[in-house]
Amino acid sequence: MRVSWVLFLLIIKASVLLGQVDKILEHSEEVYSEKKNGHYICRKLFKGLSTLDTTENIFEVFFRKNFENPHMGVDFSFRVDTSILRIHNSSGWIIIYHPEKYYYHLPSKVNKRNLLENKNHLPMIDPEVFFSSIKSLSPEVFNQTSSHFIIKAGHITLIVRKEDYLIEMIEEKIQFENEIQFTRYCIDFQYFDRTEYNRDELYNDLAIPQEYKKTTLTEILSSYKTSVLKVKTMAPDWSFPTPNGDTISLSDFRGKYVILDFWYQSCFACIKSLPSLQQIHDTYKDKNVVLIGINPFDKDADRLVKFITNNEITYPIAMAYGSDIQEKYQISAYPTYYILDPEGKIIYVQEGYDSNQKRKIKTLLDKLIH
Numbered sequence: 001m002r003v004s005w006v007l008f009l010l011i012i013k014a015s016v017l018l019g020q021v022d023k024i025l026e027h028s029e030e031v032y033s034e035k036k037n038g039h040y041i042c043r044k045l046f047k048g049l050s051t052l053d054t055t056e057n058i059f060e061v062f063f064r065k066n067f068e069n070p071h072m073g074v075d076f077s078f079r080v081d082t083s084i085l086r087i088h089n090s091s092g093w094i095i096i097y098h099p100e101k102y103y104y105h106l107p108s109k110v111n112k113r114n115l116l117e118n119k120n121h122l123p124m125i126d127p128e129v130f131f132s133s134i135k136s137l138s139p140e141v142f143n144q145t146s147s148h149f150i151i152k153a154g155h156i157t158l159i160v161r162k163e164d165y166l167i168e169m170i171e172e173k174i175q176f177e178n179e180i181q182f183t184r185y186c187i188d189f190q191y192f193d194r195t196e197y198n199r200d201e202l203y204n205d206l207a208i209p210q211e212y213k214k215t216t217l218t219e220i221l222s223s224y225k226t227s228v229l230k231v232k233t234m235a236p237d238w239s240f241p242t243p244n245g246d247t248i249s250l251s252d253f254r255g256k257y258v259i260l261d262f263w264y265q266s267c268f269a270c271i272k273s274l275p276s277l278q279q280i281h282d283t284y285k286d287k288n289v290v291l292i293g294i295n296p297f298d299k300d301a302d303r304l305v306k307f308i309t310n311n312e313i314t315y316p317i318a319m320a321y322g323s324d325i326q327e328k329y330q331i332s333a334y335p336t337y338y339i340l341d342p343e344g345k346i347i348y349v350q351e352g353y354d355s356n357q358k359r360k361i362k363t364l365l366d367k368l369i370h
Contacts, residue, residue: 021141024149025131028165032127037064039190040124048266049179062202063125066090074125075203089203102213123167134158176271178310228330228338228349235260235340236328240294240318243304248292248318250344257289257368258340259361262331264297265307269353270335274311276358281315283362287369288342296320296331339364 042059063076068090077087087094093106123130139153148168151158159169166189173182201207229235235258239249250258261277263270281291292315298304299321308317325331329338332351339348339361348364350357 021139021151022135024141024151024160024165025135025139028123028160028167029127029131031165032123032130035065035124035192037194038062038124038192039194041188041190043186043188045182045184045186047180047182049174049176049181049268049271061124064203076125077202077207085207087203087207094204094208096208096212101209101211102215103208105214123170174268176268179265179307181266181268228332228336228351229346231346231349233346235338235344235346237344238294238318238320238323238325238328240320240323240325241301243301243308243317243319245301248316250292253290253292254344255288255342257342257365258344259289259291260329260338260340261291261293262296262326262329262336262338263293263334264295265304266297267334273335273353273357274313278313278315280358280361280365284365284369285315287365289365289369291315293317294320294325296323296326337361341368 039060039062042061044057044059045054046056047054057080059078059080061076061078063074065073066075066089067073075087075089077085079085083098085096085098087096091105094103095106096103134151134153134156137154137156139151139158141149142152142157143150144162147162149158149160149162151160155173157169157171157173158167160167167187169184169186171182171184173180175181235250237250239247239251242248259277259280261270261273263273265271277291277293284291293313295304295317298319301319304317304319329336335353337348337350337357338346341347347368348361350360354360
């Protein structure tokens with residue numbers, strides 16, 4: 001009977017907390033929705049899965065509601081570490097680079113639900129999208145102090161001020177084995193709804209110094225190789241050390257089908273693909289097929305050995321840190337996969353993680369080796 005009462009009280013407490021978090025988020029969304037303009041500073045802290053150090057970027061953001069802006073319903077500008085100023089208005093993006101002294105216009109063809117890449121902007125600029133995404137993650141009040149609520153929603157943590165329901169911190173955290181990756185946005189509010197700062201030069205061409213050269217995104221991208229190597233071309237040869245101190249070369253596997261997986265430890269999509277790649281290795285290792293992981297970023301061999309051991313990876317890993325392998329294979333996304341025929345020619349390329357990748361690769365290999 002006592003257990004039943006304890007369970008009943010726990011259910012009541014959970015219901016109260018659930019109702020509390022709903023009210024907190026509703027109040028917060030209402031506060032942000034009513035703001036007409038604002039200015040804030042944000043510190044972005046990032047730590048990758050394979051890194052010990054945390055990187056930091058500073059954003060300075062100005063925004064104002066503008067319902068004539070068909071893409072966002074708001075104009076905004078933000079400067080990243082004094083080097084890049086991005087302005088979004090009704091005509092699209094104006095992106096200004098300092099100290100290179102050039103800029104370009106980028107017409108907006110995307111809507112507000114997928115425009116912003118950094119979640120720290122969303123509460124201010126698009127509260128509807130931000131709070132809908134939080135509510136979809138079954139949030140709960142994890143803790144509270146005399147001045148703040150701490151809310152957890154899946155992999156996201158919010159720290160909300162009690163006095164005005166403004167969000168002071170947004171953190172996204174993932175964990176794989178014993179490694180943690182997080183992105184933390186610490187927001188310092190400077191002001192809201194101050195007409196003297198609602199100046200047009202923050203959101204238009206007046207922000208561009210006269211001596212800056214106008215260019216186009218096409219011209220900028222043309223200086224980079226953004227496409228992967230084409231099928232039927234020869235894969236460039238390479239030779240790299242393994243984490244255990246051996247040396248591995250592509251030419252060692254001439255006469256076999258070779259799968260190359262370009263990856264690194266801080267790439268969560270790369271990590272998600274590891275179990276299916278290991279299964280492919282186990283299935284085809286005795287069928288004239290070899291799978292090789294190429295890692296251009298991680299330079300600590302001991303940490304890599306530990307990672308490989310913990311994740312039971314038995315196919316060879318090449319440590320390509322400090323090399324030009326990314327340029328040779330024109331890698332612009334991770335993971336990227338190449339499959340080579342026994343002569344070393346590329347017969348398959350895939351950029352990015354795909355939940356169906358194991359099936360796709362197995363289907364191809366079964367056709368090739370039978």
